[in-house]
Amino acid sequence: MCTNYAAARRDKLFKHYGIEPPDSLWRDEVYKDYPAPIIRRVDGAERADVATFGIVPRKHIPPGVKVFDTMNARAETVGEKRSFSGAWKKQQLCLIPCEAIYEPNYESGKAVRWRIDMADRSPFAIAGLWREWDEPEGTTYSFTMLTVNAAEHPLMNRFHKPGDEKRSVVIVPPSEYEGWLASRSMDEARSFLNLFPASSMRAEPFPAPPRASKVRSETPGADVT
Numbered sequence: 001m002c003t004n005y006a007a008a009r010r011d012k013l014f015k016h017y018g019i020e021p022p023d024s025l026w027r028d029e030v031y032k033d034y035p036a037p038i039i040r041r042v043d044g045a046e047r048a049d050v051a052t053f054g055i056v057p058r059k060h061i062p063p064g065v066k067v068f069d070t071m072n073a074r075a076e077t078v079g080e081k082r083s084f085s086g087a088w089k090k091q092q093l094c095l096i097p098c099e100a101i102y103e104p105n106y107e108s109g110k111a112v113r114w115r116i117d118m119a120d121r122s123p124f125a126i127a128g129l130w131r132e133w134d135e136p137e138g139t140t141y142s143f144t145m146l147t148v149n150a151a152e153h154p155l156m157n158r159f160h161k162p163g164d165e166k167r168s169v170v171i172v173p174p175s176e177y178e179g180w181l182a183s184r185s186m187d188e189a190r191s192f193l194n195l196f197p198a199s200s201m202r203a204e205p206f207p208a209p210p211r212a213s214k215v216r217s218e219t220p221g222a223d224v225t
């Protein structure tokens with residue numbers, strides 16, 4: 001699972017993914033309800049939009065309902081869970097452009113934040129789902145990352161608390177970007193939900209920076225990507 005990651009910077013969206021960056025802004029460090037870019041297939045063409053991390057934003061959780069997290073969707077049950085099933089059945093698939101993800105490692109006896117990225121340090125993309133919301137200011141988007149069991153993965157099984165199930169986000173190889181976004185059925189989409197080779201990844205301890213407040217695209221002078 002992943003609840004914090006480094007989003008791809010604006011210049012990488014075109015250089016690595018061949019997509020023009022959206023007008024809205026985002027921070028390098030992304031947490032729950034933060035805006036970040038996603039890549040969708042719209043009318044047969046790929047485009048980038050800014051969406052918030054967590055497919056059900058906190059502001060859309062009804063009053064009186066306990067706050068719940070929707071940053072990650074389990075591949076095994078994505079078609080059954082109310083928060084994700086609509087987007088999954090409609091094949092509202094996306095790519096989430098990243099430069100790194102962050103996970104806690106407990107091998108020292110306490111939680112230590114680690115940075116996980118590609119061995120060659122290139123940007124990568126995580127398989128996700130998106131949905132839209134009707135807001136007073138217009139249509140907005142949100143997204144979640146798809147995860148799979150990582151018990152047998154030599155790198156991703158090193159993270160999270162001892163005894164917890166080991167999970168990993170689904171990293172989509174560049175050669176499969178188009179196929180993932182163009183999937184025409186749930187069975188076809190499931191064929192892309194695999195673990196990424198550990199030999200092509202790297203990980204190291206990486207202290208967390210001070211938490212910054214969420215940025216809004218209209219904030220003048222904000223320290224954003």
